[in-house]
Amino acid sequence: xxxxxxxxxxxxxxxxxxxxxxxxxxxxxxxxxxxxxxxxxxxxxxxxxxxxxxxxxxxxxxxxxxxxxxxxxxxxxxxxxxxxxxxxxxxxxxxxxxxxxxxxxxxxxxxxxxxxxxxxxxxxxxxxxxxxxxxxxxxxxxxxxxxxxxxxxxxxxxxxxxxxxxxxxxxxxxxxxxxxxxxxxxxxxxxxxxxxxxxxxxxxxxxxxxxxxxxxxxxxxxxxxxxxxxxxxxxxxxxxxxxxxxxxxxxxxxxxxxxxxxxxxxxxxxxxxxxxxxxxxxxxxxxxxxxxxxxxxxxxxxxxxxxxxxxxxxxxxxxxxxxxxxxxxxxxxxxxxxxxxxxxxxxxxxxxxxxxxxxxxxxxxxxxxxxxxxxxxxxxxxxxxxxxxxxxxxxxxxxxxxxxxxxxxxxxxxxxxxxxxxxxxx
Amino acid sequence: xxxxxxxxxxxxxxxxxxxxxxxxxxxxxxxxxxxxxxxxxxxxxxxxxxxxxxxxxxxxxxxxxxxxxxxxxxxxxxxxxxxxxxxxxxxxxxxxxxxxxxxxxxxxxxxxxxxxxxxxxxxxxxxxxxxxxxxxxxxxxxxxxxxxxxxxxxxxxxxxxxxxxxxxxxxxxxxxxxxxxxxxxxxxxxxxxxxxxxxxxxxxxxxxxxxxxxxxxxxxxxxxxxxxxxxxxxxxxxxxxxxxxxxxxxxxxxxxxxxxxxxxxxxxxxxxxxxxxxxxxxxxxxxxxxxxxxxxxxxxxxxxxxxxxxxxxxxxxxxxxxxxxxxxxxxxxxxxxxxxxxxxxxxxxxxxxxxxxxxxxxxxxxxxxxxxxxxxxxxxxxxxxxxxxxxxxxxxxxxxxxxxxxxxxxxxxxxxxxxxxxxxxx
Numbered sequence: 121x122x123x124x125x126x127x128x129x130x131x132x133x134x135x136x137x138x139x140x141x142x143x144x145x146x147x148x149x150x151x152x153x154x155x156x157x158x159x160x161x162x163x164x165x166x167x168x169x170x171x172x173x174x175x176x177x178x179x180x181x182x183x184x185x186x187x188x189x190x191x192x193x194x195x196x197x198x199x200x201x202x203x204x205x206x207x208x209x210x211x212x213x214x215x216x217x218x219x220x221x222x223x224x225x226x227x228x229x230x231x232x233x234x235x236x237x238x239x240x241x242x243x244x245x246x247x248x249x250x251x252x253x254x255x256x257x258x259x260x261x262x263x264x265x266x267x268x269x270x271x272x273x274x275x276x277x278x279x280x281x282x283x284x285x286x287x288x289x290x291x292x293x294x295x296x297x298x299x300x301x302x303x304x305x306x307x308x309x310x311x312x313x314x315x316x317x318x319x320x321x322x323x324x325x326x327x328x329x330x331x332x333x334x335x336x337x338x339x340x341x342x343x344x345x346x347x348x349x350x351x352x353x354x355x356x357x358x359x360x361x362x363x364x365x366x367x368x369x370x371x372x373x374x375x376x377x378x379x380x381x382x383x384x385x386x387x388x389x390x391x392x393x394x395x396x397x398x399x400x401x402x403x404x405x406x407x408x409x410x411x412x413x414x415x416x417x418x419x420x421x422x423x424x425x426x427x428x429x430x431x432x433x434x435x436x437x438x439x440x441x442x443x444x445x446x447x448x449x450x451x452x453x454x455x456x457x458x459x460x461x462x463x464x465x466x467x468x469x470x471x472x473x474x475x476x477x478x479x480x481x482x483x484x485x486x487x488x489x490x491x492x493x494x495x496x497x498x499x500x501x502x503x504x505x506x507x508x509x510x511x512x513x514x515x516x517x518x519x520x521x522x523x524x525x526x527x528x529x530x531x532x533x534x535x536x537x538x539x540x541x542x543x544x545x546x
Numbered sequence: 547x548x549x550x551x552x553x554x555x556x557x558x559x560x561x562x563x564x565x566x567x568x569x570x571x572x573x574x575x576x577x578x579x580x581x582x583x584x585x586x587x588x589x590x591x592x593x594x595x596x597x598x599x600x601x602x603x604x605x606x607x608x609x610x611x612x613x614x615x616x617x618x619x620x621x622x623x624x625x626x627x628x629x630x631x632x633x634x635x636x637x638x639x640x641x642x643x644x645x646x647x648x649x650x651x652x653x654x655x656x657x658x659x660x661x662x663x664x665x666x667x668x669x670x671x672x673x674x675x676x677x678x679x680x681x682x683x684x685x686x687x688x689x690x691x692x693x694x695x696x697x698x699x700x701x702x703x704x705x706x707x708x709x710x711x712x713x714x715x716x717x718x719x720x721x722x723x724x725x726x727x728x729x730x731x732x733x734x735x736x737x738x739x740x741x742x743x744x745x746x747x748x749x750x751x752x753x754x755x756x757x758x759x760x761x762x763x764x765x766x767x768x769x770x771x772x773x774x775x776x777x778x779x780x781x782x783x784x785x786x787x788x789x790x791x792x793x794x795x796x797x798x799x800x801x802x803x804x805x806x807x808x809x810x811x812x813x814x815x816x817x818x819x820x821x822x823x824x825x826x827x828x829x830x831x832x833x834x835x836x837x838x839x840x841x842x843x844x845x846x847x848x849x850x851x852x853x854x855x856x857x858x859x860x861x862x863x864x865x866x867x868x869x870x871x872x873x874x875x876x877x878x879x880x881x882x883x884x885x886x887x888x889x890x891x892x893x894x895x896x897x898x899x900x901x902x903x904x905x906x907x908x909x910x911x912x913x914x915x916x917x918x919x920x921x922x923x924x925x926x927x928x929x930x931x932x933x934x935x936x937x938x939x940x941x942x943x944x945x946x947x948x949x950x951x952x953x954x955x956x957x958x959x960x961x962x963x964x965x966x967x968x969x970x971x972x
Binding site: 198200205322323373404459466475476495498500508512519 | 623624626627628630631633634635637638641642647649651652655657659662664665666677678679680712748749763766767769770771775790792793796797799800802803804830833834835836840877878881884885886887888889890891892893894895896897898899900901902903904905906907908912914915916917918919920921922924926929930931932933934935936937938939941942945947948949951952953955956957958959960961962963964965967968971
């Protein structure tokens, strides 16, 4: 852990710098796989599944039987946990539905927006070291609430050709039928371009490794929408004298276990808090299973002492963390200073892991400072908001001259003609 | 105009195909300019302004005097037109503000979203053949309503080093102070990376030519947000027996005057309607000033006869037009079939040009079929929606076991620890 005491403002940029990831070298490889799948469809996918995942697949689509088998293996405790999480995620995302509200901007000029589901969406769920069934909840639930007609899920099979059973259980619970055993770049290609088995979609969601990230970046440049640019997961914690140092330590550690490239940052209001949290980290680390990963992340973590609250939040806003925990009894007031963050966790009994799984907020959030311009996933991510307008004859009379003046000033006389020809008819 | 009568469904894809634009050949040139500005700042910008726009600039920032001079040149009629348009655009975008609504997903678990303005945004306003001051209204107004702190405007100067006075008048009206005489790829580079004069921003908005489009695409791959991918402007009209053929013709013509690459498509319910509209196009074209551009676009336009309403809207949804006019007394009912469109214009007295300037809806809309997954610009485009959550002790008791079960099933025991260490403390 690197400790900074009252760092000068000139040093901030360096301190909050994330580890630079250079994906450029992957681009050629990724582009080649994308192209191969675009040209050769299922055949190319099966080839890469064998090459990268060591599995020979006869069928890409997960069959009913495999789902039924998987459902049987899930114990009741986990089922009920998933049920509660689903319920909370549904409640919060349902609250994001927008009613149509008609605005009369001038008399006779009515304007409104209507949210219409993106018809075809693809959800990528990584396998690998942690099977992220929670991500399927976080993407599948808003897609269903939005009313997306075709929801396709791609997730890699293990060496035995099986998909993680909890992922299949969640798919079953959400009544998602189109689950494919496809991972990595091949999955992004299949959903972007379509194959004999997989229908192409209009927008692709979901996390992934660097190859998946680059693949999403490339297809996004080709006009297929993606959820957001991705980077390694991260947390920042603000802790003052009212924090509980062992709680804060547990939060920093939980972020650190995500992967070796995770980023962890603490801003504390006193040296005592820094010391106490550091001691707690050392203690709790001993009993954690992903110790090796965590130690790697901690080596690169930053504990920063900033006594002035405004300065502290200025630094945090400049960092723009994916997750921001405000470990303070005064969190609600302090949170008004938050400008850039993906999701914010207030007070001492709101660990990040609550939001990762079950509070109801979405855990697919902007990393790498993208929170300065991007929001996390919400119901909005699965709809287009189409605008509508209707002018009555009176409405056209009221704004017709305005449109004609402006069109003329922009040199667009056919635009003007579209008004004048109607006005003459009134 | 190419006419298709009751085309077979197998032919639809070919009929609705937009002219393919291959920007790949521009990438290298654009990337070099971006890199040069990134390295050499204002000096590089001035070099390219001379090279591409033929203007030698001493100052990049528009001074107060130039703005004051410009304001004096605008006549009262245009001022009042712009005033009315501003008012309507403000009303509609103000209605998009979201109140904070706290959702208690489980007892003691509170979640909410808060819209927070993107702090720094850049607006690109093209000059060239049509000085799009209306676009400055469409981008500047929601940026101001959102509360963006730094709003930067880049727009090219003419050969005399002057910015279009109406653009400056609108900037003055909106009290935008940071206007720079920078066009093309240089403008995108300046706003993305910053220079001695221009501060870098987090998100870049605005239309542009193919070079600007490619520049935005490249910087978007580098993590700077952009409004949306761009393509040439387009309109589709659905016309039935209750349409007024001369109105429809005027709408098709107004879209066609935008530029040689614009796209125009008509779906009509009878052959008589097709014939009448075609005759009206030929007639009205005679008196339009941008006749040459329009004729080029019309040569590539499609007039399609489809009698069945469901089929007609299926084709229109597959086309996913930027603008969709439903020229029918029955437009409201028909509009329920719209799944993919940027903005929709209902009935016979709602020309597209009303929405281009003054109805209140935004005219920055998804082209090129992107309406399948993208929305047009709205207040949402200028904010991040940050999620917040707060668990009381009771809240943690209510969902703690759920989080622990799920974390364990995903193999993340530090996540579980963050809960258990708190539960023990209750």
